[in-house]
Amino acid sequence: MAKVLMKGNEALGAAAIAAGCKYFFGYPITPQNEVPEYMSKELPKVGGVFIQAESEVAAINMVYGAAGAGARVMTSSSSPGVALKQEGISYCAGAELPCVIVNIMRGGPGLGGIQPSQTDYFQATRGGGNGDYRLLVLAPANVQELVDLVMLGFDKADEYRNPVMILGDGMIGQMMEPVEFKDNNNQELPEKTWATVGTKGERKPNVVNSLYLDAEDLENHNTRLQEKYAKMKANETRVESYNIEDADVVITAYGTTSRIAKTAIAKLEKEGYKVGLIRPITLWPYPYDEFSKIKDDCKGVLTVEMNTGQMLEDVKLALNGRVPAYFYGRTGGMVPTPEEIVEKVKEIYGGDR
Template sequence: MTKVLMKGNEAIGAAAIAAGCKYFFGYPITPQSELPEYMSRELPKIGGVFLQSESEVAAINMVYGASGAGARVMTSSSSPGISLKQEGISYIAAAELPCLICNIMRGGPGLGGIQPSQTDYFQATRGGGNGDYRLLAFAPANIQEMVDLIIEGFDLADIYRNPVMICGDGMLGQMMEPVEFTNHTKRELPEKTWATTGTQGKRKPNIINSLYLEASILEDHNKHLIEKYNKIKENEVRVETVGLEDAQLVFSAYGTTSRIVKSAMTMLQEEGYKVGLIRPITIWPYPYDAFKKINEKCKDILVVEMNTGQMTDDVKIAVEGRQKVHFHGRQGGMIPSPEEIAQVARELLGGK
């Protein structure tokens, strides 16, 4: 199939439509505003609905309603906008409703800035709303991967009846790359027998709810959710690993930053250093087992992120003290260069 040069935000919209999404509710915020603009133009052409809500809070509750009626639905925003959606995301997770949420991250905290960042790792992997819930969270490193994960993400949301989040950043949203919309594997999806589509006198009414006033009933519901999350951890971990068998130092990075790390790795390899990479594609569930494949002689891991070191907690859990975990990051929308990353690695490896 012919590749098409597309801006990341527009490719997200095209992927969602290719996946069968017909409903989008959202509110404009930089650096993801091209996505709702694209959906406002393209969804009506296929009989879909685009609605610019009066707020992010309204948007996520519209997603709740559309998903509850059995529709394929998505929303998108950028960091502070996703923060406003957190209560609704918790409700959707509790009610076991499938949907896709796209976060094109920007610098923070607060309103921060409009430049690329990865400041929402905690929010995506620990749950920004209340309660013991989880999102299946993907961190694509290029626009093609983002397209593929969006199409697959809609299916996984239906299979597990759970929200799926795509964690991009301002660079992925704004840059242009060639993409193709290949024929993805058709999955057998469960029938949405739980949806509020009207009984037509043939069944009892379906009730979608996240309120359980009896403590024992709420505990049973949480146990059920834990079983589902354990299945996701068993089946949906995605990771890329490079050179772990003989690396003197292993990088861990995701998303846009992993691309910059790969450039730094090329520089170091040309100088004779042996370096490896663990790139989480799912940041939840996290690929803890990948770190067990690092050779015993490797003593250092360098985590690189565009934040203050949020993923280092997961890396420390993964290595269980086998390696020393170091961090290099840039904040506020600053993007690390391959040269500065390579220099940090050289210093850890005893070079100049």
């Protein structure tokens, strides 16, 4: 198919429809408003349903209902809106309901601002709802990858019967880039024998539920969930790396910040510095093993984020003290520049090349 120029928010909506999404429930919040706007216009054309819910809480519970009936369903929001969805997300994970949840992040805490941010890393990877649950968290760096990961997210949600989160920021939602869509015209969605679609008098009713009043039953349920999450860790870790085995300094960044880091690396290499990159694509499961490829005498790993150091905690866990860990971040909607990253890398070098 030919490439088409699209805004990120609209491209992710088109990708969801191409992946077979037929239901969207959401509530307006900047900077993701083009997503529900696009879905409201395009979903009815393919026999789908768009509902602007009365709140984010209502929207995620509508997702629960549609997913429980076996439909491919998506919701999107931005930071404080996703915070309101957390109870429902925990319910979906507990009931093992496949769905895709998009967070186009803005600054916080609280209402914060509408500018791009990466301050929801903890919320996405640690779980803002209650209980021992996990989401597969995918972090695209450009609009084409946003399209690809949305489509992948629906497949993985069905494969693991688990919610998948697409974690972007205001920049990727608002930027325009050429994208290409896979041909999914002959796509066959997996059979969902567990879904609540009516019995037709041929079997006992299916029950979709996350309530286990017997303590032993709930423990067994949690044990089975952890076994599923272990499979996700083993099979779904995704990462992009560049020159990390030979680098004197390694930068790690995700999403659109990684693109700024790549520009900084190109500038540094022209000056003779040896700098590598680790870009996590899955923020959970996190690619801890990739950091073992960094040489022992590396001067340091620089984590660059649009927050005050959230992914930094995972980087420190990955390094386990073997290599020094450094951080550079901007907040409040301020975006790191390549020049700022270059300066920080040179500080780590300490004038020694």
